[in-house]
Amino acid sequence: MNSLRRQVLKDVVGIIITISLAVGVVFVISFRATRSENNPNGFNRVFLRERFEHVTEWANPLPVVGIDDGVRDKIWVKTKVPGIVWVVDANNKDSYLDTLSFPKHKLAAWSYRYVVTDSGVVIAAGNIPGLFFKAAGTPRLHAYKFGSLPFTKIVSVSPASFIARGFDPKVKSKDQVFIKENIISGERITNTTVFPLLHDAGLSTDGNLHYDPATGLLSYVAFYNNGLIALDTNLAVAYQANTIDSFFFSHTQIGAIQTADEVKFTNAGPKKIVNADNNVHNGILYNRSLIRADNEDKNVFKKSAVLDLYNTRKGMYIGSLYIPNSQGEPPISFRMTDKGMFVLYKSRLVQYSLQ
C-alpha cells in the first residue's frame, strides 16, 4: 500500500507540475501580447450628459445575429435561421417571426441581410449577387440579379435605387468599389476613386455603409482605421473626415492564398477593429468604437460599449455615451430610430430612450 500511495502521489504531483507549467507558458505569452493595450491611444472622449433610460424589452424568440434594419416604429432582427426574421413593433409593443421564402441558392445563406424599403423587405444576398423582394401580404419573392459579381454592403436610397460596395467587372484589380443601380431601368454607375485600388479585395478598407434619408447622404465608416466618408446619392464624395481615435492607418494586414483555381483574401495578422458597428439617424452617426480613450477608465471601458456621436452633415464629433449592458450581457447590435435606441443582447432586445 505504501508503494501504491507513493506512486499515486508522485503521479499527481507530476500532473500538477505539468499543467502548471503549461498554463504558465500561456500566461507569459498572453501577458506579453496584451500589455500594449495599456498604452495611451492619444485621444480623449467628451461624455454627454444624456443617458439611456430603459423603456421596454422583448425576449429573443430564436438565437439572433443582429439588427439588420429599423424603419420608423419597427426593428428587423436577423436570426440564425435563414429566412426567419424577427420583427419588433415598438408602437404596440408586439413582435412576431416573419418567414420569408429564402432564396434557393447555395451561396445565399453565406452572406445576406435584410433591407427594409417603403415597399417591403428585401433579402440582399451579396454572394449570388441578388436582391429578393417580398411585398407585404405576399409569400413569394421577386428576384433581381444585382450585377454579375458579389457585393458586401448595400443600402436602399429609394424604392428603385440601391447603392452597394462590391466588385465590378470593369475594375480589373480585385478591389471593391461603390455601385449604384436602378432596378427598374437597370442603369448602373460606379465610383472607383473613393479608395485607392490596393488589390486586396477591398478588405483593408472594409467598413459599414449607411444611408440617412434626413440628410440624403451615405456614410461609410471604416472598420480598421478612423476613416469616415460621406457620399451623395450620385456617389460623389461629399466630405472625408475621421473618427476621433488616432488610428489613421489600418493595423490589419491582408494576405492572400493562391490555389490552382482561386485566390483567397483574409487578414494575415490579428484584426484590430477600430469602428465595430454604427448606424445613422436624423443627421447623427452613432459609432461603436473599440478603442479606449486616454481619459476612460480601463475597467469601465471593458464592461461597456462606447458610442461616439457625429454630425453627418459635417462629419464632426459631438460627444460620447455608453450603451449599458443588460443583466450581464454585452450589446450585440443597436439601431437608433424615431422610437429611441434599440439594443440587441444575446437573450433580449431592449428599447431605450435618450434622456
Next chain:
Amino acid sequence: MIKKIIVRVITLLLMLLWVYSAVSKLLDYNTTVLQFSQSPFITEFAGTLAWAVPGAEIAISALLFLEKTRRWGLYASLFVMAMFSAYIYAMLNMSSYVPCACGGVLSGLGWEEHLVLNLSFVVLSALAITLSGLMEIPELII
C-alpha cells in the same frame, strides 16, 4: 488488465488526435501559417509554429506508440493539451479577435466546444498517466 486496456485506448485516441491534427496542418501549410498569424498572442511566431506544432504532434505520437516512451508521451500530451486549453481560455477572455488554428473536422467546432474537448483530453491524459503508474507497481501486477 482493465487498467492496461484503458491506458491503451486513451493512448490510441491521443495518437489519432495528434496525427490527424498534424497532417491536416501540414497538408495546408499556407493556411496554417495564415491562421497562426491571425492570433494576437502568437502572430510573431506564426512561421515557426506552423511547422513546430505539427512536428511536436508527430513526435508525441511516436512517443506514445513505443511502450518504453509511452509515459513520456502521455506527459507530453498532457502538457500540450493543457497549453492549448489555457490558450483557448486566454483567447476567449483576453482577446477581441479569436481565429482558429485547428485541423479538419475540428475546425467545425466553436471555441467553447473546443475548450471542452481539450479539457476532456487533459483529463484522459492525466488518467492514463495515473493508471500506467499503477501498472508499474510490482505487487499490483496480476
